[in-house]
Amino acid sequence: MNAPVRRRGADLEHAIFAATLEQLADHGMAGLTFENVAAAAGAGKASLYRRWTDPEQLVLAALAWTEDTAERSDHPGGTRLQPVGDLRDELIAFLSDLADGLTTPVGRVLAPLLLERERRPEMWQRIVALLIEPRQRLVTEAFGRAAARGEIPSSAVSPSRVSAGAALVLARHLTTGPLSRDDIVEVVDDVVLPARWR
Known part of the structure; x- marks a missing residue:
């Protein structure tokens, strides 16, 4: 043997x-x-x-590893946002990647990690910095490019609008399961981008 x-x-x-x-x-x-x-x-x-x-350090190291792996894979989990010159198309692609990422092992740990927000605030802040803030920056930059092109008003670049799409994708994933592309299009068209901008 x-x-x-x-x-x-x-x-x-x-x-x-x-x-x-x-x-x-x-x-x-x-x-x-x-x-x-x-x-x-x-x-x-x-x-x-x-x-x-301790286990907290191990979890943070594991999450950092998954982020690095996602950035180098064909399924980036919302770690990239490709500028294509149209905000709607960019958001649909980005949120579709994010939805795909939620079906990976990282997606499965989000619910138990959310339960630790109050019990382990320092750990949660590091998770926010590692997983959430980089994605918010990508969306903020996409909105900024759209405003510079005159596609949307500059007043549209607000923290609430920047975070709305990803927050809704996460909430729906945790409550009803994985989202389809049609679900993503609905989120973008009905929530993130008012009809008058499209």
């Missing part, structure tokens, strides 16, 4: 991160332990304790 292959370096970390997301989705932060993650990853507990001091 062959001995199990020992993972090292990046392979080991990736296995740990994937196991972390799986354990977090299934058990929440309260049930996330180094012991359970190590067992799920096929790693030794010592390999986790050498890298991270």
